Amino acid sequence: MRSKLEWRKARLIDVAYPAEDVRAMTFAVDGLRSTFDPGSHTNIKVTIKGEPAIRTYTVLPSAAGTLKIAVKLHPNSRGGSAFVWQLQPGDETEMTEPENRFELSWRASHYLLIAGGIGITPIYGMAKALAARGQSMRLIYGAKSRGQMAFAGELSDSLGAGLQTYSQDDGESFDLEQEFAVLPANAEAYICGPHGLLEAARNLWQKSGRPMSRLRFEVFGDSGRFIEQPFDVEVAHTGRSVTVRADQTMLDALLEAGVDMIYDCRRGECGLCAVSIVDASAVVDHRDVFFSAEERHEAQKMCACVSRLCGGRVLIDTGYREEAAA
Template identity: 55%
Template sequence: MKNDAVWVDARITRTEMVADGVRRIEFAAPSPLPAFDPGSHIAVRAAIAGGHAIRTYSCLPDAAPGHVAVAVKLHPNSRGGSRFMFGLVPGDQVRITTPQNRFELSWRAPDYLLLAGGIGITPILGMAAALAGRGARVRVAYGGQSLDAMPFVEPLRVLLGDRLALYPQDQGSMIDLDAAIAGLSPDGEVYICGPLPMLEVAKSAWARAGRASSRFRYEVFGDTGRFTETPFTVRVAGYGVEVTVPPDRSLLDALDDAGIPMIHDCRRGECGLCAVEVLDHQGPIDHRDVFLSDAEKREGTKLCACVSRIAGGHAVIDTGYRP
């Protein structure tokens, strides 16, 4: 895992629509940005609601040398990140990190199954290109709302031919995960990026197949859950304050705005550093992280503040700190 990223001033050099609701954005820095491995991402300092928040985006493999490019989907229930990114135009300045990687290829497997849902194709595209370039056995199963809303279909077709399978939902097409996994050799590996429900179904299929958990690698978006984003409130034990979390802000951001000290890192629901204790809650907890176990989520006593929410209710939480 590479976490040695540094913040730099970057300039937007190019933007273009690459699918319905999906924009590709390319950045350059005063000094050439370092090369990066498939699965890498950058963090962007986004101006949101009069303040700033950190958003992360996977790196595409087709940027000019020394540049970095990402693809961003404009979400109808955006917390502000995608709206900010869609407002950028060539010449704009923005703070970004150099690429870092929490979703690395192992390069050890005899064959690979890459699974993508919607904008989750962004890290998968680089993996597919790298594996195909080395002559590895690789298949990609790619689902989305419609072909028009699925970016990078044509480059993938050129790259993979019949090793690419497309599953547009508007055509009634769904990935048969059990069959896809069955086509892997015993030591084959899966890499998946997509919404949380897709990941959960894939994890269940992997477990049913009796596969080793170490050969199932994943990355998810922290903005997809079981409930639509609605406002909720939390009372923070020990501080005597109540914080309102609007639909377009995370609990972590709202706590930060209120001056509540928090430890955090990934902001993607992966590391667990921002987890808070839930002492009481009215309204279901919409767990959107991949850090807590299924048992912990069922207990309902913890919540990852960077991505998870209370669905239209109220909670009493303990951050572990005292003023």
């Protein structure tokens, strides 16, 4: 099971709108340990359709004793972004001590940072930290429009020519293959953005022959292919059946039903929550970055924390056996 989260009382003290559909919120948080690195994330308790849930967001640089997050109001939101958007200054919730699974190595001679849309949130802190230390770096920042580029003005002031922005609405795009081709041998790339961008980056990086350990990425959001629908899960060897609502993950639904699950990142990265697919009556919408494209195509396993079925029913095997655990 996941390591125990350290929850802290958090009170919203400031709200700003750094881009269209992006709300930045600063919380005063009780008992926070002193500092955290760029790329760190926090968990926040939210309420979705009257039910308690947990959402994870990157923490942005902010004053001591506070945590700042920036959240895009997503049309496909399962309800987490809608909840935090309606919070008003003075409202209280709980947040966790930040953790970091998307750390800068500080060992490269050059850093290529790539952000797609709201994927700028971890990249923003990294860019500021690298610029403050005078490191060689370049930031590529793409979004649907310039109005949707949070923090672009501030980053432009800090990075100057080190920032390049691309707006889809203006017909602009960047060539990742070319970007990778001109990097020095010991350069590293850090990417956060939609699933398609991460997939393309991973494939092109592999094709370039560079060590995969020098490509770091963080996934968020949906696959961009399907809208969430409810579906049913049956757990083999237990006969237990669970309905996964459109606004919850399969992992949450299974845990709520008391099914023993192993998990950690909840973001489709670590693969710990993977379950075997015995039978599925609809298409599996894979939203992880753990499995390869071939493995996803074979659809023998799925990450319960992010991936889902497009309606219908799936029979899974969690691999857990009571007699083995006894």
